[in-house]
Amino acid sequence: MMSAYDIAAGAVTYVVPYVAVLAIVIFIHEMGHFLVARWCGIRVLTFSMGFGPEIAHFHDRKGTRWRLAAIPLGGYVKFYGDENAASAPDRERLAAMPEQERSVSFYGQSVGKRAAVVAAGPVANFLLAIVIFTASFWIYGRPASEARVDQVVAGSAAEAAGFQPDDVILRIDGSSIGSFADMQRIVRISPERAMRFDVRRGEQEVSLTASPKRQEVQDSFGQTLRIGVLGISRKPETEIPHRDYSLGEAVAGAVGETWFVVDRTMSYIGGIFTGRESADQLSGPIRIAQVSGQAAQLGFEVLFELTAVISISIGLLNLFPIPLLDGGHLLFYAVEAIRGRPLSERAQEVGFRIGIAMVLSLMLFATWNDIVHLAT
Structure with missing residues (x-):
């Protein structure tokens, strides 16, 4: 039977590094959305770190509610005119908005601005990885x-x-x-x-x-x-x-390292679909927590670079053309740009439902992989 000391030690070893790594990656991702939205003149209602019950919050001078929530498995930025945290449009409210309010809503923007806001999250993840790898190359060689x-x-x-x-x-x-x-x-x-x-x-x-x-x-x-x-x-x-690397060499090496991780990840995913690779290597939150704790024990440099790899993985995952993820939104905007008008409400609603099912299925599958790996 585990003692209170063992439980506390386990929390420090695994939970703390996991939450720290995930918090950094999620914060940078959502900050990408937030900053580009502000630059585009969009009113941001909420910046949330985590989901579920709120632990703490404050409002900035522009009225954005910054909140810390209890479940540290993600985050979101909610814009003016959104129906929910997934940035689904509140169409009835949008139709009734006066032009002044509509101009600061997310769906009142051009398709190019909306795409830029959505793409900014994954781009921020890749930039974070480049910054981390640059620092690692420059400091550690x-x-x-x-x-x-x-x-x-x-x-x-x-x-x-x-x-x-x-x-x-x-x-x-x-x-x-x-x-x-x-x-x-x-x-x-x-x-x-x-x-x-x-x-x-x-x-x-x-x-x-x-x-x-x-x-x-x-x-x-x-x-x-x-x-x-x-x-x-x-x-x-x-x-x-x-x-040893000069700063310029470190930046070049960091870009190459980031591309290497992207290429390796896409090659593995392609291998799953072609049957060359097994999907049992997909990791969920349990194994990420385990690896984060072990990386922390090996030293700050290892944990530092693991943060970069996880940031790249989250950036890539969000670019998958699955409704609900950033890539799904970008797919809808691409169709809108080609057609000259957005998809129908019904088509988007069906797409979001499919997206929810796919994301939940992926999370359950990855978590099952984690449990199987722990049991063996």
């Missing part, structure tokens, strides 16, 4: 050991491709490789995919084609992952070379 092959594992994909000891991997599918770690992470996300490796062998440069084998491993957080394994290793280094 990166390992810089070259991608040299010290040993080729017998029966591996590397042996089949013709790798030899002392080969140095320069490029993978045309992308430059700056370190052994760069090579590893590209290979890990490319199981059973044929890739071209440009390697330096003595004074020559040769090209090899290899398809990393799929293998199940446990990461440092105890999560089972299916990754690509090439089958090469290097000797342990007594001192790993380290590279």
